[in-house]
Amino acid sequence: MTTPGNSESQAAGEYEIKAAFLYKFFSFVQWQDDKGGASECIGIIGRDPFGVHLDEAVKGRTVNGRRLVVVRSKNSQDLGPCRIVFISSSEQKDLASILRKLPPDVLTVGDMPEFCERGGIVALELSEQRVRIRINLEAAQRGRLQVSSRLLSVAKVVAGAIQ
Amino acid sequence: MSVSEESKPRNVGGRHHPKLPAETADTFYVRWNHGRVGLFVLLAGAAAGQQNLADASLEQLLNTQVTSASKKEEKLSGIAAAVFVIGAEDIRRSGATNLPDVLRLAPGVDVQQVDASVWAISIRGFNSRFSNKVLVTIDGRSVYSPSFSGVYWDQQMLPLQEIERIEVIRGPGATVWGANAVNGVINIFTKSAKSTQGTTLSALGGSQTQTLDVAQFGAVAGSAGAYRVFGQFNRIGNSGRGANDRWSSSHGGFRSDWDLTGRDSLTLTGDLFVNREHATIRSDWLDSPWDTLSRQQVDSWGGSLMARWDHATRDVGQTSMQTSYTAYQRTEFGVPEKVKEFSLEFQHHCRLGNRHDVVWGLSLRESSTDVAPGYVVGFSPPSATNLWLGAFIQDEIRITPSISLTLGDRFERADSLHSQDEPSARIAWMPGAGRHTFWASIANADRQPSRVDTSIQLDLQTTNVGPNTVSILRVVGNPQVKNEQINDYEAGYRAALAQELTVDIAGFFSRYHDLCTWEPGPPTMLPGSPLQIVAPLMVGNLARAGNYGGEISVNWSPVSRWRLRTGYSYLHATVVQDPSAVLTTASVSMGFPQNQIQLRSLVNLSRNVEFDQTLFYTARLPGGTLPGHARLDLRLSRRFGERLEASIAGQNLLRNRTFEFGDAYNLAAGPAMRSVYGRITWAF
Numbered sequence: 097m098t099t100p101g102n103s104e105s106q107a108a109g110e111y112e113i114k115a116a117f118l119y120k121f122f123s124f125v126q127w128q129d130d131k132g133g134a135s136e137c138i139g140i141i142g143r144d145p146f147g148v149h150l151d152e153a154v155k156g157r158t159v160n161g162r163r164l165v166v167v168r169s170k171n172s173q174d175l176g177p178c179r180i181v182f183i184s185s186s187e188q189k190d191l192a193s194i195l196r197k198l199p200p201d202v203l204t205v206g207d208m209p210e211f212c213e214r215g216g217i218v219a220l221e222l223s224e225q226r227v228r229i230r231i232n233l234e235a236a237q238r239g240r241l242q243v244s245s246r247l248l249s250v251a252k253v254v255a256g257a258i259q
Numbered sequence: 260m261s262v263s264e265e266s267k268p269r270n271v272g273g274r275h276h277p278k279l280p281a282e283t284a285d286t287f288y289v290r291w292n293h294g295r296v297g298l299f300v301l302l303a304g305a306a307a308g309q310q311n312l313a314d315a316s317l318e319q320l321l322n323t324q325v326t327s328a329s330k331k332e333e334k335l336s337g338i339a340a341a342v343f344v345i346g347a348e349d350i351r352r353s354g355a356t357n358l359p360d361v362l363r364l365a366p367g368v369d370v371q372q373v374d375a376s377v378w379a380i381s382i383r384g385f386n387s388r389f390s391n392k393v394l395v396t397i398d399g400r401s402v403y404s405p406s407f408s409g410v411y412w413d414q415q416m417l418p419l420q421e422i423e424r425i426e427v428i429r430g431p432g433a434t435v436w437g438a439n440a441v442n443g444v445i446n447i448f449t450k451s452a453k454s455t456q457g458t459t460l461s462a463l464g465g466s467q468t469q470t471l472d473v474a475q476f477g478a479v480a481g482s483a484g485a486y487r488v489f490g491q492f493n494r495i496g497n498s499g500r501g502a503n504d505r506w507s508s509s510h511g512g513f514r515s516d517w518d519l520t521g522r523d524s525l526t527l528t529g530d531l532f533v534n535r536e537h538a539t540i541r542s543d544w545l546d547s548p549w550d551t552l553s554r555q556q557v558d559s560w561g562g563s564l565m566a567r568w569d570h571a572t573r574d575v576g577q578t579s580m581q582t583s584y585t586a587y588q589r590t591e592f593g594v595p596e597k598v599k600e601f602s603l604e605f606q607h608h609c610r611l612g613n614r615h616d617v618v619w620g621l622s623l624r625e626s627s628t629d630v631a632p633g634y635v636v637g638f639s640p641p642s643a644t645n646l647w648l649g650a651f652i653q654d655e656i657r658i659t660p661s662i663s664l665t666l667g668d669r670f671e672r673a674d675s676l677h678s679q680d681e682p683s684a685r686i687a688w689m690p691g692a693g694r695h696t697f698w699a700s701i702a703n704a705d706r707q708p709s710r711v712d713t714s715i716q717l718d719l720q721t722t723n724v725g726p727n728t729v730s731i732l733r734v735v736g737n738p739q740v741k742n743e744q745i746n747d748y749e750a751g752y753r754a755a756l757a758q759e760l761t762v763d764i765a766g767f768f769s770r771y772h773d774l775c776t777w778e779p780g781p782p783t784m785l786p787g788s789p790l791q792i793v794a795p796l797m798v799g800n801l802a803r804a805g806n807y808g809g810e811i812s813v814n815w816s817p818v819s820r821w822r823l824r825t826g827y828s829y830l831h832a833t834v835v836q837d838p839s840a841v842l843t844t845a846s847v848s849m850g851f852p853q854n855q856i857q858l859r860s861l862v863n864l865s866r867n868v869e870f871d872q873t874l875f876y877t878a879r880l881p882g883g884t885l886p887g888h889a890r891l892d893l894r895l896s897r898r899f900g901e902r903l904e905a906s907i908a909g910q911n912l913l914r915n916r917t918f919e920f921g922d923a924y925n926l927a928a929g930p931a932m933r934s935v936y937g938r939i940t941w942a943f
Contacts, residue, residue: 108312116312119318153313212717226321246521250321 113227114220115149118205121180121218122159124247130241139175140182141194141201144168155160179203182214191216200239212256217241219254227237232256242254314453318521323570325934339618339685339698341751343367343431343812347450350419352871354908356468356493356893359412361419362445363875364859365427366826367810369763369851371920372656373878374504374929375467375495375559376413376536379920382443383430383767383805384832384851388923392743394432398449398528398567399604400583400917402900403439404821405626405645406598408709413534414559414587418473418491420459420940423450428922429810430767431747433681433704434667437622437649439889441704442769443747449528452516453484454478458943459473465936467910470494481863484513495538497930503554506536522571531562539927552927561587568592576609594634600626619652628710638714639736647673649706653683661689671705679742699750703740712740712775712798719796728790730929732808734777737798759816766809771798774834778841820863826856832843832881850885867898867907877919888917890931904940909933 118138136159136220138150141213149249154164167178175181185193185208195204204216211219212232217239219230227253281516286293318559343365355361359378361368369386371379381390391408394401397417402410407732425447432440447530456477463471470492477487494507512530519525536557565583572578586599605622627644630637653667665685672678683702689695749763785791816822831852856876864870870892878887891913896906911917914929 112312113320116315116320120317121312124317164771226323228321244725246317250317 098109109148109149110222110227112149114154114207115153117220117227117229118150118180118182119153119157119164121205121247122164123243125236126242126244127179128242129201132176133163136160137165137167137175137180137252138179138203139178139181140168140184141170141175141181141187143173143186159187165254175202180205182206183211184246189217189239194203202239203236203241215256217253225228228252230254260538271438282618283771288850291681292912300707304711314522316518318571320596322577328340337651338696339663339700339751340432341426341749341763341767343429343763345425347420347423349421352869352894353873354871354892354906354910355419356463356471356487358417358419358447359413360910361422361425362427364873365425365858366812366855366857367429367807367828368445369429369828369877371717372929372931373920373923373926374502374538375498376504376506376538376924377926378412380410380412380550380925381447381851382427383808384830385442385767386851388920388926389711391648391709392439392443392745393443394436394438394440395445396436397447398526398565399567399581399586399827400528401600401602401624402565404598405600405709406596406628407711408706411559411587413506413508413536414532414589415559416491416493416510416532416534417447417512417530418475418489420473420475421449421455421489421514423448429679429765430700430701430749430769431683431704431745432652434683434702434720435618436494437651438647438679438705438707438742441706441743444721447889448894449514451526452487452514453479455487456485459940460936460942461940463936463938465934467496467934468493468497468936469496469763471936475535480515480517483519484515484517486513498932502929503537503539504929506534506557508532508534512681518586524569526569527565527566527649529564531560531906534558538592539929541922541927545685548897550824552618552652554770555592555593555827557589557591559587559589561585572609576607578605579837588688592635594636595631596679597629598626598772600624606801612835614657616655616657617652620650622649624649629859630710635718635922636715638710638817639716640714643710643714644712645673652765658902663687666889671707673707677707677742678742679707681705694755696753697751698753700748702749704745704747706744707742708740708775712736713738715798724792728792730794732794732796735780735795735797740775740798741773741800743774745769745802746772761814763812764809765811766807768807769805771802772802774804776801776840778838781885798841802834803837804832806830822861824857824859824861826855828855831854852878852880865907869894869896871895880921886917888919890917902942905938907935907937909935 105109138154150166154166157164169174169175176199180203181198183191183194183204188208191214198204203218205218205220206216207220212230214237217232217235221228221230231243231251233253233255235256274548302759303315326918345361345364349364350361353361353364359370359380362368362380367382369381371387379388379390382393385392388901389409394403397411402415406413425445426445430443432444454480459475461473469640473491475487475489477483477485490511497503497505510530510532510671513743514528517525538555539555540553540555560684563583563585567579569577569579582603584601589596590884602624604620604622605616608618610616624647625644629642648670649671651669653665655663655665657663668680668682670680683700683705685700687696687698706928713736715734715736718731719734720732722730747767747769749765749767753763755761776799778799778801780795780797782792784793785793810828812826814824816847828852832851858874860872862870873892875890879885890911893912894906896904896910898904911931913934915933918930920928922928
């Protein structure tokens with residue numbers, strides 16, 4: 097009796113969880129226009145904190161019938177085709193210029209302090225040993241991104257700058 | 260793109276095809292979560308069959324605890340108890356064909372084969388065919404029989420490929436898991452139906468396990484659910500020429516997992532089994548004019564149903580409700596026994612502030628046992644229904660980032676006579692970024708009397724003592740019998756010394772009170788023809804024990820394709836009779852070896868070829884006549900693509916036959932035989 101087990105893992109590394117969120121956002125955000133192409137991509141700007149986890153999370157996955165790939169670059173121009181771009185904490189100083197250079201309909205995600213307040217769209221924060229979501233809804237609306245109510249119901253909507 | 264519900268990309272555009280489990284890294288990292296999960300396990304690398312995090316729902320992700328902020332600390336294991344986890348990969352590569360043989364993999368678990376269908380299994384002492392101090396659960400449902408306090412292992416023949424992991428906790432776990440978790444807890448978890456889709460067929464043929472055929476089919480049901488069904492047929496031959504312990508088992512069942520909402524999930528399981536077994540009874544126990552060995556048949560059938568509802572609360576807590584019903588009928592040596600058990604449990608796991616991680620729960624268990632009167636073994640009264648109620652709370656307090664203190668207590672009540680509380684305190688210190696864990700614990704636990712203790716009527720010996728007069732030596736149950744109790748003190752050290760080297764050491768000292776004994780009572784005369792003079796042996800609580808010992812396990816992977824696992828356990832047991840005893844016949848069993856060693860080597864000869872070797876050594880049982888014995892198991896497997904695997908395995912290769920345990924009560928022992936089998940597994 098007692099303590100039935102859960103077959104799903106209940107604990108994981110921080111970036112394993114954050115990688116899963118990055119993939120998950122495709123299901124909860126709607127983009128206005130189709131970018132075309134054979135694949136969808138998740139971009140990473142700056143030092144990659146995910147290790148193997150992001151590649152593992154997207155391995156063999158498809159979005160809208162398209163293969164999902166991860167693109168890493170120092171240069172925001174390279175990541176224009178990506179729907180979702182993770183901006184690493186290593187780029188803290190350059191955040192403003194990166195946000196300006198990226199197309200507005202890119203869902204920007206980050207975990208540096210004040211990410212939403214400084215104009216990013218989705219912040220993944222660590223609180224009480226869980227990953228929490230904060231959303232700068234105005235920035236999302238500017239890119240005409242529709243964030244599902246389910247995502248909003250578990251996220252904290254914050255006011256932030258719009259680059 | 261759908262925004263209403265998470266998409267399930269893996270299943271888009273066709274059925275997800277199963278693959279045979281591939282080689283995976285299998286170093287376990289365990290954390291104490293003492294919530295409804297009890298423990299949870301992290302695998303370094305994706306485990307075979309384990310759900311990918313990216314398949315989890317949004318809420319599950321939000322609820323997933325971050326093990327640590329840095330990658331290094333991810334490999335920490337901070338549980339303040341002696342724990343060993345057997346994973347799916349371990350099970351597959353062990354070559355074991357039944358659950359008891361799988362349990363041999365956990366250091367400190369003593370598994371001895373009595374005959375082909377009977378095992379004596381215990382942890383830290385008191386092993387016997389009816390060992391009663393280890394609680395065993397399958398998906399949270401207790402399989403510890405309320406009739407005799409123990410497990411009929413032959414009734415737990417679930418397909419081993421369904422098992423995701425087995426958590427073996429040595430030492431008392433009663434605060435969280437409840438009564439009877441005295442010397443340990445064995446929690447068996449089956450895989451989620453979501454991770455076993457497609458069809459898998461497996462056929463095995465061999466010299467001892469003659470047939471072991473398993474068919475499993477799994478599929479998704481709509482967007483939110485998945486199910487699987489399985490059937491297994493198993494036929495085991497006699498242990499050598501002239502032996503009479505062959506048996507067969509048919510087992511079928513299902514599991515279904517549903518996401519009701521993003522926060523609620525439902526799991527349903529059910530199974531049915533039918534066993535037919537043969538056994539040899541040594542009847543020199545009974546003074547009878549007939550031959551001393553007689554052939555008997557054991558028939559059993561039964562089943563279970565379980566439903567569990569999990570809810571993730573908004574404040575990152577969890578609640579769960581589980582209910583189960585288990586029933587079996589077993590006719591052993593002509594004596595029919597019927598057991599039904601119902602249980603209902605509730606648990607809530609929540610955080611209070613930054614430092615407190617609290618879990619509390621309520622449980623209700625009702626069982627009815629029924630043994631028909633008129634046989635050599637019976638219960639008086641023949642039928643009874645028992646109700647147990649329990650409540651527990653446990654708080655893990657983070658004193659500093661590296662020190663946590665866990666305090667808990669459980670109160671249980673069976674009736675006015677049998678209530679108990681089972682407190683525990685555990686402390687863990689994890690210096691060095693969590694690479695080392697030092698822990699210590701104090702815990703109490705009780706074994707509740709079973710029907711055997713309170714109501715048994717067992718005629719040990721019937722002797723003709725004169726014309727028309729017989730004398731009967733009869734064990735008589737005692738409704739006043741008390742709980743057996745343990746006060747346990749433990750300490751341990753666990754470390755990931757390097758990526759490829761982990762060490763786990765635990766030591767314990769346990770004091771037992773009120774252990775059950777048989778004490779002679781005044782003879783009574785029962786008039787009639789023949790005249791019966793009954794010499795009773797009353798069940799009492801007139802023994803104590805002080806045991807100490809420890810276990811060590813070391814895992815080392817010198818190169819990535821070669822893994823070594825070693826285990827050693829030591830036990831020193833001292834059982835003494837109470838000063839108030841007149842002449843105690845201790846029914847407390849001493850059948851536990853002082854020293855046990857295991858060495859396992861898992862080698863990947865190439866990408867598709869595995870060669871696994873396991874050597875066990877069990878020392879002579881104290882006071883026993885059987886010599887110490889070694890056991891060598893080998894397994895060689897070849898994978899053909901992702902769908903087909905063929906393997907051959909040898910078990911007990913060192914000797915023709917090994918008597919591991921000896922006779923158990925009046926059951927004549929059958930040896931573990933040298934045996935070979937071949938197996939093909941096809942997933943499509």
